[in-house]
Amino acid sequence: xxTPVVIAGSAEHVGRNxxxxxxxxxxxxxALSAAxxxxxxxxxxxxxxxxILDGGMVGTRSGIAGVYGxxxxxxxxxGGHACAAAVSLxxxxxxxxxxxxxxxxxxxxxxIDGRSVQADPFYARxxxxxxxxxxxxxxxxxxxxxxVTRETLDxxxxxxxxxxxxxxxxxxxxxxxxRPLWADGACAxxxxxxxxxxxxxxxxxxxxxxxxxxxxxDPAAWVSAAMANLKHPxxxxxxxxxxxxxxxxxxxAALREILTCSRWRSDDDRVNASGGxxxxxxxPATGLRHIARAAQALSGGRNTALAIDLAGPxxxxxxxxxxxxxx
Amino acid sequence: MTTDxxxxxxxVPSAMARAASGTDxxxxxxxxxxxxxxxxxxxxxxxxxxxxxxxxxxLKIGGRVIVPPRExxxxxxxxxxGPGARLEAFAPADWLAADSDxxxxxxxxxDGADTALLTRLRPAxxxxxxxxxxxxxxxxxxxxxxxMTDFWFEPVGV
Numbered sequence: 001x002x003t004p005v006v007i008a009g010s011a012e013h014v015g016r017n018x019x020x021x022x023x024x025x026x027x028x029x030x031a032l033s034a035a036x037x038x039x040x041x042x043x044x045x046x047x048x049x050x051x052i053l054d055g056g057m058v059g060t061r062s063g064i065a066g067v068y069g070x071x072x073x074x075x076x077x078x079g080g081h082a083c084a085a086a087v088s089l090x091x092x093x094x095x096x097x098x099x100x101x102x103x104x105x106x107x108x109x110x111x112i113d114g115r116s117v118q119a120d121p122f123y124a125r126x127x128x129x130x131x132x133x134x135x136x137x138x139x140x141x142x143x144x145x146x147x148v149t150r151e152t153l154d155x156x157x158x159x160x161x162x163x164x165x166x167x168x169x170x171x172x173x174x175x176x177x178x179r180p181l182w183a184d185g186a187c188a189x190x191x192x193x194x195x196x197x198x199x200x201x202x203x204x205x206x207x208x209x210x211x212x213x214x215x216x217x218d219p220a221a222w223v224s225a226a227m228a229n230l231k232h233p234x235x236x237x238x239x240x241x242x243x244x245x246x247x248x249x250x251x252x253a254a255l256r257e258i259l260t261c262s263r264w265r266s267d268d269d270r271v272n273a274s275g276g277x278x279x280x281x282x283x284p285a286t287g288l289r290h291i292a293r294a295a296q297a298l299s300g301g302r303n304t305a306l307a308i309d310l311a312g313p314x315x316x317x318x319x320x321x322x323x324x325x326x327x
Numbered sequence: 328m329t330t331d332x333x334x335x336x337x338x339v340p341s342a343m344a345r346a347a348s349g350t351d352x353x354x355x356x357x358x359x360x361x362x363x364x365x366x367x368x369x370x371x372x373x374x375x376x377x378x379x380x381x382x383x384x385x386l387k388i389g390g391r392v393i394v395p396p397r398e399x400x401x402x403x404x405x406x407x408x409g410p411g412a413r414l415e416a417f418a419p420a421d422w423l424a425a426d427s428d429x430x431x432x433x434x435x436x437x438d439g440a441d442t443a444l445l446t447r448l449r450p451a452x453x454x455x456x457x458x459x460x461x462x463x464x465x466x467x468x469x470x471x472x473x474x475m476t477d478f479w480f481e482p483v484g485v
Contacts, residue, residue: 021352056359121365122375125394128477129445133418133432141416141434176421192448214415214434214443 005090006197007189007323008097008116009034010292014185014280020057020103024064027188028101035097035190042073042190043095046086046103050283053078053109063283065101065188079187079287080309080319086191086202096193099204102285106182109283131246132179138217138314139178139249147218148253153177154263157248157278159266164275177248183280187288189295195326198295201304202227202322212314217255219245223308227257234322239302241270242290244277245310251276254310273297284311291321298325370396371407377478381467383408383437391441410465410479411438414458420451435463435480447479457482 011030013023032039045067049058058074073089075082077103086098109131120318123129142148150173157176161167166181191200206225208216215221227233245251255264255271264271272291277286287309294305302325309319347377358429367375372387374396386396387401395401417433420426433448448463463480 021354025478062385122367123475127445128426128432133423136418136422137416137432137434139422140419140454141459143454144416174422188358212434212443212445214436217434297360 001067003093004195005087005191005200006194006326007292007295008037008122008192008194008197009190009199010188010295012185012187012289012292014183014187014282016107016183018184020105020186021061021183023062023169023184023186024061024101024188027186028065029306031099031188031190035090035192037064037190037192038098039099040128042066042070042097042099044073044089044098045102046073046075046082046089046098047152048075048077048079048082048100048285048288050285054104054283061103062101063254064217066099071095076284076308076315078261078284078311078319079289079291080203080205080307080311081317082285082288082323083189083191083200083291083321084205084319086189087200087203090191090193098191100191100288101186101188102288103115103186104283104285105184106180106280108186109180110182110281121174123151133229134181134313135247135249137179138219138253141217142216142249142253147220147256148249153249153252155266156252156264160248160251160272160275160278162273163273164279166192166278180246180281181278183282185280185282185286185289187285187292189288189292197326198298198305199324199326201230201323201324202230202234204320205317206315208315216314219250219310219318220257220309220314222318223254223257223320226308226318226320230320230322231321234306236303237304239270240294240297240305240323241272241308242274242276242294242297242305243272243308243310244281244286244290246277246281247315248278250310250315251314255306258306258308284317287311291323294321294323300322337479365421368398370398370403378403378467378475380471381471381478383465383478385437385440392439393442394437394440394444408437408439411439411483412436412463414448414461414463414480414482415443416459417448417452417457419454419456421453426451429468430479432482435475436440437465446475449479452482 046206108269311317385392386392415434430447430449431451
């Protein structure tokens with residue numbers, strides 16, 4: 001029987017203009033404390049941060065996270081992928097206790113021209129295909145096809161901002177769901193080989209390139225593809241859903257794949273109780289925060305949670321992670 | 328990247344930086360600007376150079392015509408695309424900051440291609456002004472420069 005992997009502890013530190021080095025230190029210490037472990041008991045470290053803006057800091061911040069003398073995997077694509085790598089280390093018997101640390105300075109994205117960080121200088125960058133324009137393209141198609149309505153998006157965006165305590169930010173309806181609410185932050189999770197605690201029951205992932213085909217603009221398709229890779233379908237038994245994407249329209253469109261039987265309602269605290277990406281989107285590592293939040297909700301007595309990580313403006317790295325309470 | 332091409336600026340640690348870090352740790356701020364050289368690759372180079380001759384090429388490979396070309400390691404041949412196209416989606420001009428050339432980002436399927444292409448739609452249109460499926464026509468710049476900005480699409484009959 002496969003080794004069960006549990007989330008033994010987690011911590012986050014997010015906001016605007018957060019000092020990331022200090023945030024990483026604080027998160028790692030707090031997550032280890034919550035797990036009842038010392039750094040000396042950690043066998044391997046998995047780090048995750050944006051390879052575009054934070055890439056040059058991976059070495060330094062991995063050091064701050066405590067990697068010296070331990071195995072390190074640096075995963076730039078997403079928090080979900082980092083979590084999957086950590087689980088694989090434990091299930092393969094290579095480690096028993098793994099620290100996953102992620103960070104991002106999302107405010108840098110809002111401070112510079114997005115096109116200046118595009119890696120593709122031939123096909124996307126010259127025509128202005130930055131993250132916000134791609135999200136607008138995606139939203140236009142969803143609205144034009146009747147997949148979502150403007151009223152629903154306005155309501156979802158406003159609800160997420162209110163839950164995130166950011167209701168006063170930019171009250172214009174469309175901006176609430178179209179544009180990322182960049183933040184800075186860090187998160188750390190400790191995973192253990194153990195029978196007791198919130199278990200990482202299943203992980204599904206899907207990938208795609210930056211140049212989309214028309215159907216690829218619907219985040220529900222990304223989630224559907226990732227869900228199809230789960231060993232055990234989880235739609236019918238979810239008591240907690242945490243989704244995070246760079247913009248609320250991406251999140252909401254993705255949630256349609258999960259909520260086909262029960263339409264989303266603004267008073268449904270089963271879905272994104274923390275406010276989703278509106279609470280703090282600090283880049284590809286943000287999904288780690290939502291995995292931690294989902295685990296915390298299960299510690300409160302609920303049974304099964306799904307964390308949906310929508311890293312990349314057009315779903316380049318989508319993960320669905322099923323967590324199960326064992327108490 | 329060559330070392331001498333990189334510009335590295337180092338500032339002395341400041342009380343402000345230490346305060347910002349939230350710790351007593353000493354800090355340095357560095358600003359690194361380094362040039363990178365990208366290659367369009369064998370197929371991409373053909374595609375881009377064809378734009379100079381005002382030709383939009385797709386790559387027929389594995390029974391599909393894809394654009395822009397991707398190196399899939401299979402036997403392939405070039406086919407000319409357009410000038411007609413179908414609109415799939417666009418970034419409405421009233422949702423984003425205005426572009427100086429009165430165009431907006433769009434995803435179109437060019438006649439003869441099986442995949443959609445990210446490109447520019449001109450003139451820029453607002454949300455609701457065009458529906459998916461609208462017919463478009465390919466236009467080229469007077470002086471193409473082997474760039475994706477050499478061409479754009481315009482609505483037909485609007």
